[in-house]
Amino acid sequence: MSEAPAAPPSASADRVAGDGIGLLVRAPAPRPGWRLLPARIGAMCAVELQKLRHDRTELYTRAVQPALWLLIFGQTFTRIRAIPTGGIPYLDFMAPGIIAQSAMFIAIFYGIQIIWERDAGVLNKLLVTPTPRSALVTGKAFAAGVKSLVQAVVVIVIAALLGVAMTWNPLRLLGVAAAVILGSAFFSCLSMTIAGIVLSRDRLMGIGQAITMPLFFGSNALYPVAVMPGWLQAVSKANPLSYQVDALRGLLLGTSAHLALDFAVLVLAAALGITAASSLLGRLAR
Amino acid sequence: MTCDPTDRPAGPDAVTCTGLVHAFGDTRAVDGLDLSVRQGEVFGLLGPNGAGKTTAIRCITTLLPVPAGQVRVFGHDPAVDRMAVRRLLGYVPQQLSADAGLTGRENVTLFARVFDVPRRERADRVAQALAAVNLTDAADRLAKTYSGGMVRRLELAQALVSAPRLLILDEPTIGLDPIARTGVWEHINAVRAATGMTVLVTTHYMDEADQYCDRVALMHRGRIRALGTPAELRRGLAERRRARGETAAGDPTLEDVFRDVAGSGLDDTSGDFRDVRSTRRTAQRLG
Numbered sequence: 290m291s292e293a294p295a296a297p298p299s300a301s302a303d304r305v306a307g308d309g310i311g312l313l314v315r316a317p318a319p320r321p322g323w324r325l326l327p328a329r330i331g332a333m334c335a336v337e338l339q340k341l342r343h344d345r346t347e348l349y350t351r352a353v354q355p356a357l358w359l360l361i362f363g364q365t366f367t368r369i370r371a372i373p374t375g376g377i378p379y380l381d382f383m384a385p386g387i388i389a390q391s392a393m394f395i396a397i398f399y400g401i402q403i404i405w406e407r408d409a410g411v412l413n414k415l416l417v418t419p420t421p422r423s424a425l426v427t428g429k430a431f432a433a434g435v436k437s438l439v440q441a442v443v444v445i446v447i448a449a450l451l452g453v454a455m456t457w458n459p460l461r462l463l464g465v466a467a468a469v470i471l472g473s474a475f476f477s478c479l480s481m482t483i484a485g486i487v488l489s490r491d492r493l494m495g496i497g498q499a500i501t502m503p504l505f506f507g508s509n510a511l512y513p514v515a516v517m518p519g520w521l522q523a524v525s526k527a528n529p530l531s532y533q534v535d536a537l538r539g540l541l542l543g544t545s546a547h548l549a550l551d552f553a554v555l556v557l558a559a560a561l562g563i564t565a566a567s568s569l570l571g572r573l574a575r
Numbered sequence: 576m577t578c579d580p581t582d583r584p585a586g587p588d589a590v591t592c593t594g595l596v597h598a599f600g601d602t603r604a605v606d607g608l609d610l611s612v613r614q615g616e617v618f619g620l621l622g623p624n625g626a627g628k629t630t631a632i633r634c635i636t637t638l639l640p641v642p643a644g645q646v647r648v649f650g651h652d653p654a655v656d657r658m659a660v661r662r663l664l665g666y667v668p669q670q671l672s673a674d675a676g677l678t679g680r681e682n683v684t685l686f687a688r689v690f691d692v693p694r695r696e697r698a699d700r701v702a703q704a705l706a707a708v709n710l711t712d713a714a715d716r717l718a719k720t721y722s723g724g725m726v727r728r729l730e731l732a733q734a735l736v737s738a739p740r741l742l743i744l745d746e747p748t749i750g751l752d753p754i755a756r757t758g759v760w761e762h763i764n765a766v767r768a769a770t771g772m773t774v775l776v777t778t779h780y781m782d783e784a785d786q787y788c789d790r791v792a793l794m795h796r797g798r799i800r801a802l803g804t805p806a807e808l809r810r811g812l813a814e815r816r817r818a819r820g821e822t823a824a825g826d827p828t829l830e831d832v833f834r835d836v837a838g839s840g841l842d843d844t845s846g847d848f849r850d851v852r853s854t855r856r857t858a859q860r861l862g
């Protein structure tokens with residue numbers, strides 16, 4: 290973002306003043322292969338962050354829902370004590386689940402956004418630049434992660450205000466950030482993959498709604514896997530959200546978690562998601 | 576224009592299409608297109624709604640596959656050597672398409688970045704591209720506050736910032752007022768004079784084609800039906816009319832040639848709902 294100054298440096302302003310187009314005569318030299326992908330991902334991320342900076346309302350409005358989950362659902366169920374949480378207060382138990390949930394809800398929106406960008410013609414133009422599809426997708430995935438991080442901070446702060454004892458260990462918090470970004474990357478790519486298959490916003494909206502609920506309730510976000518019926522346990526085992534919640538819970542609360550497995554699953558899921566979404570992205574331009 | 580079609584620069588043509596076919600389901604949008612655009616010229620692709628102009632352009636720009644026939648862009652095959660082709664292109668699609676959530680400068684900077692403009696000259700190059708289309712003053716406003724003509728000029732700046740060898744413009748002046756239209760063409764020509772880039776443009780405005788294109792092709796139902804400099808096409812029609820013994824009033828215009836070539840089937844078969852809708856969408860954003 291440091292590369293998009295509000296005004297050109299004054300030294301160059303002088304040079305440009307005379308309506309010169311001297312620089313526009315020469316085509317820039319291509320970047321060598323191995324540096325191309327990171328540079329493009331950087332460019333895509335920068336754009337997403339710039340958009341976020343120009344319009345922050347989405348960040349604020351999206352913070353409302355997780356706050357309500359904690360305040361209403363969390364506080365009520367803490368009193369009922371209906372769910373076996375292994376000895377920790379229910380609010381503590383569910384807070385990491387809400388972080389994962391709000392991240393997923395943000396990420397699932399990305400397929401709709403990419404269809405919107407297709408309809409607005411913005412995507413087509415980018416697809417005609419020397420930018421690998423995977424860089425476009427990874428940039429979006431990373432941006433989803435950044436938005437989700439903001440949500441995570443909101444949830445952690447509210448939870449702390451409600452008396453949840455979470456870690457302040459910077460290393461663990463770094464792990465939390467990684468888990469949030471990886472999970473968002475997977476779910477945004479899942480959504481973009483479906484976008485590349487169904488190609489229309491209406492159909493994607495329907496499918497998006499149809500899958501987010503089962504993904505959420507078929508995970509350990511609100512209750513432990515042990516209380517689920519057998520078939521739902523199987524769903525939960527195949528659901529990356531469960532691994533994300535497990536990692537977040539382990540890192541934030543210090544409960545027993547399978548961190549190595551969790552991160553392995555999340556990395557693999559994100560990689561698969563990026564591959565699938567980038568191979569289908571071209572279909573959107575047809 | 577300044578370019579004499581007989582003195583051709585060395586090297587391959589900017590674009591060649593041979594027997595290009597592209598069908599959407601049963602609609603053969605492009606149906607055996609043969610075309611060659613020489614280096615350095617302004618080539619106008621004209622034709623009624625639904626003629627297949629946009630589809631042909633999307634095959635050339637690597638957006639659509641090339642199911643049958645052959646396409647070459649400066650000797651590269653867009654179906655195989657995609658990255659090489661994309662590096663040579665500046666593309667302004669038919670639809671107005673700047674990112675509304677970014678400022679004008681950010682929109683252009685993005686394109687500078689994805690074409691690997693090095694960081695040290697990026698800000699200057701972006702400023703020059705914006706200045707070349709007269710957007711310096713509005714550069715730091717969000718693009719959603721731009722008028723249609725400003726968005727078009729912004730898109731031009733996005734396409735020009737990478738110094739493309741081939742600029743592809745799909746109806747760059749659709750929906751613009753006469754002054755804005757002239758403005759867009761003046762910006763194109765100023766940059767072209769400095770860089771010698773090739774321009775492939777589609778338009779529905781015959782007067783524009785006549786005035787600004789070195790050569791034009793009339794496309795109808797997926798194929799080229801007439802090709803030549805505007806003067807050649809007009810002269811050709813005048814001769815045909817003389818041969819038929821017609822005594823039309825005055826010299827034929829390019830529009831007359833267009834009618835003559837596309838024939839009377841123009842009104843009922845072409846221009847389906849999609850076209851109308853996309854044109855209307857453009858008009859809405861402009862209005």
Ligand SMILES: Nc1ncnc2c1ncn2[C@@H]1O[C@H](COP(=O)(O)OP(=O)(O)OP(=O)(O)O)[C@@H](O)[C@H]1O
Binds near residue numbers: 604605626847849
């Ligand atoms: N994505 C698509 N799916 C199905 N049909 C399409 C698609 N794109 C274009 N067509 C059809 O292909 C034909 C040619 O369309 P195209 O957009 O290439 O015409 P055009 O010459 O650019 O017209 P216009 O002057 O209105 O822009 C039309 O009949 C159109 O309906």
Ligand SMILES: [Mg+2]
Binds near residue numbers: 628629630669745
């Ligand atoms: Mg068109």
